[in-house]
Amino acid sequence: MRLGTVTPSYEVARATVEQAELDYQFTRVYASVDGYITSLNLRLGSQAVANQPALALVDVNSYWIDAYFRENYISNMRAGDIAIVTLMTYPDRPIRGKVDSLGWGIAQSDGSTGYNLLPTVNPTFEWIRLAQRIPVRVHLDKVPEDIALRIGSTASVLVITGGKVTNEVPVNSLLQ
Template sequence: MFKRYFITLLLMAAAIGVLYTQYQTYTANPWTRDGQVRAYVIQVTPRVTGQIVSVNVTDNSHVQKGDVLFEIDSSLYKTSLDKAVATEKQSQALVRKAQNESNRAIELEKLTPGAQSVLTLNNLQNAVETAQANLLMAKAQVAEAKLNLAYTKITAPTDGYITNLNYRVGSQVVANSPVVALIDENSFWIDGFFKETDLKDVAIDNKAQVTLMMHDQVTLEGKVQSIGYGISKTDGSTGNSLLPNVNPNFEWIRLAQRIPVKIKLDKLPEDIQLRVGMTASVKILKH
């Protein structure tokens, strides 16, 4: 009988010891299953309006910085450039004409003093300056037309992955309206949402371990890059009839809020591809 009680007490002591050790480990190294893979998502936006005449990528494809994603019909912008060039040449001719007239009047005044009035000389000089200003405007219009023509080719601003591509040849795009998302492949990080009570003594550059749900047998190493300085307030937000929303809670229970912690991975194995929104578990090694 004594032996049976002794074994039972021994097992209970062992269980308590294990639980206490796990608790101490958790306290020293906070852990959460509420983690997500994040990355910067660039909204690829055309700067000119027109019809798509060529699409050079497919949905979920990898692109490199500078690759042409699609092209917009450039015929209208080529015509605008031709008009701007013609206007520039016309302005150059008007400048030469104004300068010739001004120079002729000045020479005539030198040969025969009083032959040209001061008002006439001033008006001719003003005509030269006006023609020169018109020439500058024409050159600016040429530069603008060249830019618009170049903008008909939409290029990738960085290396990454095209996602949610719904446009095809013949689709109409509007200037300054996003058409497709590009995920920057060099910007992936992990957001771990920890209870505020777990973040005491957590500091920048603390080591972290990340396990992806998709690759639960691999532990990724990283560091704490930053800790969020604020989260959205739920209570008090405007609801129906412009009344504030207030969530019911118990006075004797104080729920810890979750603060986002940004984890930057050190090195990613070649056989693992991060994808925005993937679920992850995160452990921070404070000591």
């Protein structure tokens, strides 16, 4: 054998090493967004299976509030209206937001479950027929760093309609 020649066994060994390096790269998963990992139920020795979720990733840059207003309260509500959000977790720390959108429909609650992907909102309480609840999406302007938002938390939402309040008005003065 001359120096500089490559034997078939060398090529096989090199290909095996390259495949092992590629397999190792596939063991690392990088999040597509900034966020928090939750529902991680893996233990040492757990086997990950392709296309099967192993954890949940909560995107910290995509929080919003889904508020459900009675239909008789939304006639003057518009996208862009100022909203004051009070989280049950932080009752003394109201946060300013803006109405992003108002829902265009809800599913009737006649036993169907979300017909045409519209949210089902129960309009009855005991024997009294209540006004329908229409979803209103609110985006928060700036959340203080010491407030930890959690998906599914309860919030109260006050929407100021009519466009008479500007962003310069302090949140606390709006609540008095």
